[in-house]
Amino acid sequence: MPIITLTTDFGEKDHFVGAVKGAIYTEMEDAKIVDISHSISPFHLHEAAYIIQNAYKSFPQGSIHVIGVDSELNPENKHIAVLMDGHYFVCANNGIISMLTSEIRPEKIVEINIHDRIISNFPVLDVFVKVASHIARGGTLEVIGKNITEIKELTGIRPAVSNQESQISGTVIYIDNYGNVISNITKKLFEEVGRGREFVINARTVKFSKIHSHYSNAINFDFAPEKREEDGKKLALWNSSNYLELAIYKSSSKTVGSASSLFGLDYRDAILVNFIS
Incomplete structure (x- = not known):
């Protein structure tokens, strides 16, 4: 069973982290969950990118990294699942993946399209958990999204x-x-x-x-x-x-x-x- 990591700006005070973990265990009782950080400054994509970039490589190939930072769905902030460097990333298309890929290009990107099957106002809990669990069970990205080639670019992090x-x-x-x-x-x-x-x-x-x-x-x-x-x-x-x-x-x-x-x-x-x- 692949490891599922969580990186969010939820903090530790509220119920959000516990609810997300509970939802994963409801999907898969034998899930392996690792917290990378829940102390990202609110909506701070550069901070999240730095932490994830320097953490994910220590995990085994095939690990699934859920990123819950600036993840609310809207017309300019779609949800994506990405296969890159042998790892899976589930997040919003808000530019964070572009900050992880300056030297490594994604092998596959899909825009998640299962929202019509899920009632959600908490996408990390409802959508990202479903996608991560699908991947962990051996499912392919094409089942939960349509292939895309372009992602939102944020280049301000580069000197x-x-x-x-x-x-x-x-x-x-x-x-x-x-x-x-x-x-x-x-x-x-x-x-x-x-x-x-x-x-x-x-x-x-x-x-x-x-x-x-x-x-x-x-x-x-x-x-x-x-x-x-x-x-x-x-x-x-x-x-x-x-x-x-x-x-x-x-x-x-x-x-x-x-x-x-x-x-x-x-x-x-x-x-x-x-x-x-």
């Missing part, structure tokens, strides 16, 4: 490179639980454009000229613990997903503060990498 390749202009796409600031600049793009040149990263009030591989790389462990610069140490690094991240070592909003609060950075704020020829 821009200057004509002279002297600058990468990125933005903040995610702030994690520690207050660390993640940009949309990948290590691959940085190395392709930078070609080993020196650089300066500018983000509002801070500058960096070195990028670490691990948080602890910023600490000089040759010094005795009481002489180290640790609390509040700022650093830039390639995070576990190989995105450029600006961080505070062992950050805490209650003590040393976080990168977001101390650097004054929030979603969509600019992060610039200037290369020195």
Whole structure:
């Protein structure tokens, strides 16, 4: 039985998550359900895309990923099921799939057309559960939708490179639980454009000229613990997903503060990498 994952902006207070899980178990008592996150900021597609993009690859091929973010059905927000990279995604055609497919093209896309058989004002519960359960039982996408080739595109998540390749202009796409600031600049793009040149990263009030591989790389462990610069140490690094991240070592909003609060950075704020020829 394939795993069904859930990623939503429902939060944990209300009944929504429990109801969706209950509906899946009603369809399939032996279902395997994994919560990726229910703490996506409301309607925040870029945040959801970042989390899903960095989580789904850890699941087995054939897993089914239900995305309950901005999923209300309307003429401009149809529902789709997508086979991509050996995984299935059930979501609204709101642009989120385009943010997962910058380097991987979908193998198949269908526009879900079972709505006339389901009375629904809660599409994740009623429609997405039916579709995910159908796929989990070995059903084909053509049974629940019509083939389409185009999906809504959202390209704002991608960084821009200057004509002279002297600058990468990125933005903040995610702030994690520690207050660390993640940009949309990948290590691959940085190395392709930078070609080993020196650089300066500018983000509002801070500058960096070195990028670490691990948080602890910023600490000089040759010094005795009481002489180290640790609390509040700022650093830039390639995070576990190989995105450029600006961080505070062992950050805490209650003590040393976080990168977001101390650097004054929030979603969509600019992060610039200037290369020195």
